[in-house]
Amino acid sequence: MRGSGLAGGVLLGIVLGLAVAGEAAEPEQFFASVLLDKKKIGQFHVRISRAETGEIEELRARASVSMLGVRLYEFTHDLTQTWRASELQALRGVADDNGTKYDLQLTRQATNYSGKVNNKPVTLPIEAFPNSIWHYGIVDHALLFNEVDLKLLKVTTAQGNDTVDFGNKKIPAKKVTIKGDFAATVWFDQDRNFVMAELPIAGRKVLVKRDP
DSSP, X not given: OTTSSTTTTTSOOOOOOOOOOSOOOOOEEEEEEEEETTEEEEEEEEEEEEETTEEEEEEEEEEEEEETTEEEEEEEEEXXXXXXXXXXXXXXXXXEETTEEEEEEEEEOSXXXXXXXXXXXXXXXXXXXXXXXXXXGGGGOSEEEOTTTOOEEEEEEEEEEEEEEETTEEEEEEEEEEEESSOXXXXXXXXXXXXXXXXXXXXXXXXXXXXX
Protein backbone atom coordinates (compact mmCIF):
# COMPACT_ATOMS: atom_id res chain seq x y z
CA MET A 1 0.00 0.00 0.00
CA ARG A 2 2.98 2.33 -0.40
CA GLY A 3 1.88 5.67 -1.77
CA SER A 4 -1.73 4.63 -1.25
CA GLY A 5 -2.88 8.08 -0.24
CA LEU A 6 -2.81 7.69 3.52
CA ALA A 7 0.02 10.19 3.26
CA GLY A 8 -2.26 12.46 1.28
CA GLY A 9 -3.02 14.49 4.34
CA VAL A 10 -5.62 12.05 5.59
CA LEU A 11 -3.75 10.48 8.45
CA LEU A 12 -2.43 13.41 10.39
CA GLY A 13 -0.40 13.62 13.60
CA ILE A 14 0.20 15.54 16.80
CA VAL A 15 3.31 17.27 18.07
CA LEU A 16 3.59 20.37 20.25
CA GLY A 17 5.96 22.63 18.40
CA LEU A 18 4.44 26.10 18.82
CA ALA A 19 3.13 28.08 21.79
CA VAL A 20 0.26 30.53 22.09
CA ALA A 21 0.84 33.62 24.19
CA GLY A 22 -1.77 34.92 26.58
CA GLU A 23 -4.14 33.14 28.90
CA ALA A 24 -5.41 29.98 27.21
CA ALA A 25 -8.65 28.12 27.83
CA GLU A 26 -8.62 24.46 28.76
CA PRO A 27 -7.59 22.46 25.66
CA GLU A 28 -10.23 20.48 23.80
CA GLN A 29 -9.45 17.04 22.47
CA PHE A 30 -10.99 13.99 20.86
CA PHE A 31 -9.97 10.66 19.37
CA ALA A 32 -11.02 9.10 16.08
CA SER A 33 -10.59 5.50 14.96
CA VAL A 34 -9.32 4.48 11.51
CA LEU A 35 -11.14 1.41 10.15
CA LEU A 36 -10.43 -0.79 7.13
CA ASP A 37 -12.95 -3.56 6.41
CA LYS A 38 -14.45 -2.82 9.86
CA LYS A 39 -11.08 -3.56 11.49
CA LYS A 40 -9.35 -0.84 13.43
CA ILE A 41 -5.94 -0.11 11.91
CA GLY A 42 -5.10 3.21 13.53
CA GLN A 43 -6.15 6.24 15.53
CA PHE A 44 -6.13 10.03 15.44
CA HIS A 45 -5.72 12.25 18.47
CA VAL A 46 -6.80 15.86 17.95
CA ARG A 47 -6.03 18.49 20.59
CA ILE A 48 -6.99 22.15 20.27
CA SER A 49 -5.67 24.96 22.49
CA ARG A 50 -7.23 28.41 22.23
CA ALA A 51 -6.08 31.83 23.42
CA GLU A 52 -6.69 35.46 22.53
CA THR A 53 -3.75 35.44 20.13
CA GLY A 54 -4.82 32.38 18.18
CA GLU A 55 -5.50 28.68 18.15
CA ILE A 56 -3.11 25.75 18.04
CA GLU A 57 -4.34 22.48 16.61
CA GLU A 58 -2.22 19.43 17.28
CA LEU A 59 -2.89 16.12 15.59
CA ARG A 60 -1.30 12.72 15.98
CA ALA A 61 -1.93 9.74 13.72
CA ARG A 62 -0.69 6.18 13.74
CA ALA A 63 -1.86 3.44 11.35
CA SER A 64 -0.59 0.08 10.14
CA VAL A 65 -1.90 -2.77 8.02
CA SER A 66 -0.78 -6.36 8.62
CA MET A 67 -1.56 -9.74 7.10
CA LEU A 68 -0.72 -13.10 8.64
CA GLY A 69 1.42 -11.33 11.19
CA VAL A 70 3.42 -9.46 8.55
CA ARG A 71 3.20 -5.66 8.57
CA LEU A 72 2.42 -4.51 5.03
CA TYR A 73 2.05 -0.79 5.56
CA GLU A 74 2.76 1.74 8.28
CA PHE A 75 2.07 5.45 8.52
CA THR A 76 2.82 8.05 11.18
CA HIS A 77 2.28 11.80 11.13
CA ASP A 78 2.90 14.51 13.72
CA LEU A 79 1.53 17.93 12.87
CA THR A 80 0.98 21.29 14.54
CA GLN A 81 -1.07 24.08 12.99
CA THR A 82 -1.49 27.63 14.27
CA TRP A 83 -4.70 29.47 13.31
CA ARG A 84 -5.97 33.01 13.74
CA ALA A 85 -9.42 34.25 12.70
CA SER A 86 -10.02 30.95 10.85
CA GLU A 87 -6.88 31.47 8.76
CA LEU A 88 -3.87 29.18 8.91
CA GLN A 89 -0.79 31.07 10.13
CA ALA A 90 1.83 28.34 10.40
CA LEU A 91 2.27 24.60 9.99
CA ARG A 92 5.03 22.27 11.13
CA GLY A 93 5.07 18.51 10.72
CA VAL A 94 6.92 15.27 10.13
CA ALA A 95 5.57 12.11 8.50
CA ASP A 96 6.72 8.62 7.61
CA ASP A 97 4.72 7.04 4.79
CA ASN A 98 5.88 3.44 4.87
CA GLY A 99 9.52 4.49 4.78
CA THR A 100 9.18 7.70 2.76
CA LYS A 101 9.84 10.56 5.17
CA TYR A 102 8.67 14.15 5.06
CA ASP A 103 9.76 17.14 7.12
CA LEU A 104 7.71 20.23 6.36
CA GLN A 105 7.05 23.75 7.50
CA LEU A 106 4.81 26.49 6.17
CA THR A 107 4.28 30.14 7.15
CA ARG A 108 1.63 32.58 6.01
CA GLN A 109 2.96 35.68 4.27
CA ALA A 110 1.12 38.77 3.01
CA THR A 111 0.27 37.29 -0.40
CA ASN A 112 1.21 33.59 -0.20
CA TYR A 113 2.48 30.75 1.95
CA SER A 114 6.21 30.13 2.11
CA GLY A 115 7.74 26.91 3.38
CA LYS A 116 9.94 23.88 2.88
CA VAL A 117 9.52 20.14 2.31
CA ASN A 118 12.65 18.19 3.19
CA ASN A 119 14.56 21.50 2.95
CA LYS A 120 13.29 22.24 -0.57
CA PRO A 121 11.57 25.65 -0.86
CA VAL A 122 7.81 25.67 -1.51
CA THR A 123 5.44 28.56 -2.26
CA LEU A 124 1.66 28.10 -2.13
CA PRO A 125 -1.19 30.45 -3.12
CA ILE A 126 -2.74 32.29 -0.19
CA GLU A 127 -6.19 30.89 -1.10
CA ALA A 128 -5.05 27.27 -0.63
CA PHE A 129 -6.55 25.48 2.38
CA PRO A 130 -5.19 22.38 4.14
CA ASN A 131 -6.97 19.15 3.22
CA SER A 132 -7.88 18.57 6.84
CA ILE A 133 -11.04 16.54 7.27
CA TRP A 134 -11.49 18.07 10.74
CA HIS A 135 -12.09 21.59 9.44
CA TYR A 136 -15.55 22.54 8.22
CA GLY A 137 -13.82 25.31 6.29
CA ILE A 138 -12.69 22.72 3.77
CA VAL A 139 -16.16 22.91 2.17
CA ASP A 140 -15.54 26.49 0.97
CA HIS A 141 -12.31 25.94 -0.93
CA ALA A 142 -11.67 24.67 -4.44
CA LEU A 143 -7.90 24.67 -3.92
CA LEU A 144 -6.43 22.56 -1.12
CA PHE A 145 -2.93 21.45 -0.25
CA ASN A 146 -1.68 18.11 0.99
CA GLU A 147 -0.69 18.32 4.65
CA VAL A 148 2.05 15.73 4.20
CA ASP A 149 3.96 16.98 1.13
CA LEU A 150 2.33 20.43 0.53
CA LYS A 151 1.27 19.54 -3.04
CA LEU A 152 -1.67 21.53 -4.41
CA LEU A 153 -5.02 19.76 -4.90
CA LYS A 154 -7.87 21.02 -7.08
CA VAL A 155 -11.29 19.86 -5.88
CA THR A 156 -15.01 20.40 -6.12
CA THR A 157 -17.41 20.03 -3.20
CA ALA A 158 -21.11 19.30 -2.79
CA GLN A 159 -23.17 19.50 0.39
CA GLY A 160 -26.36 17.88 1.58
CA ASN A 161 -28.29 16.89 4.69
CA ASP A 162 -27.97 13.39 6.13
CA THR A 163 -28.19 11.37 9.35
CA VAL A 164 -25.40 9.27 10.84
CA ASP A 165 -24.96 6.82 13.70
CA PHE A 166 -22.93 8.32 16.53
CA GLY A 167 -22.86 7.23 20.16
CA ASN A 168 -25.54 4.58 19.62
CA LYS A 169 -28.02 7.07 18.20
CA LYS A 170 -28.78 8.76 14.93
CA ILE A 171 -27.95 12.44 14.65
CA PRO A 172 -28.56 14.98 11.88
CA ALA A 173 -25.43 15.80 9.91
CA LYS A 174 -24.10 17.81 7.01
CA LYS A 175 -22.66 15.52 4.33
CA VAL A 176 -19.81 16.99 2.28
CA THR A 177 -18.60 15.18 -0.85
CA ILE A 178 -15.16 16.20 -2.13
CA LYS A 179 -13.92 15.15 -5.57
CA GLY A 180 -10.84 15.84 -7.66
CA ASP A 181 -7.18 15.57 -6.69
CA PHE A 182 -8.38 14.75 -3.17
CA ALA A 183 -11.48 12.62 -2.62
CA ALA A 184 -13.45 12.18 0.60
CA THR A 185 -16.96 12.15 2.02
CA VAL A 186 -17.08 13.93 5.37
CA TRP A 187 -19.91 14.30 7.88
CA PHE A 188 -20.17 17.16 10.37
CA ASP A 189 -22.75 17.59 13.14
CA GLN A 190 -25.05 20.59 13.47
CA ASP A 191 -22.30 22.50 15.31
CA ARG A 192 -19.92 21.83 12.41
CA ASN A 193 -17.86 19.37 14.43
CA PHE A 194 -16.26 16.42 12.64
CA VAL A 195 -18.17 13.14 13.02
CA MET A 196 -16.70 10.80 10.40
CA ALA A 197 -15.14 10.55 6.96
CA GLU A 198 -14.93 7.93 4.24
CA LEU A 199 -11.88 7.95 1.97
CA PRO A 200 -11.06 5.81 -1.08
CA ILE A 201 -7.49 4.50 -0.77
CA ALA A 202 -5.90 2.03 -3.17
CA GLY A 203 -9.32 0.86 -4.34
CA ARG A 204 -10.62 0.33 -0.82
CA LYS A 205 -12.64 2.48 1.57
CA VAL A 206 -11.13 3.67 4.82
CA LEU A 207 -13.47 4.99 7.50
CA VAL A 208 -12.33 7.58 10.06
CA LYS A 209 -14.90 7.84 12.84
CA ARG A 210 -14.86 10.07 15.87
CA ASP A 211 -14.98 8.12 19.13
CA PRO A 212 -18.08 8.92 21.27
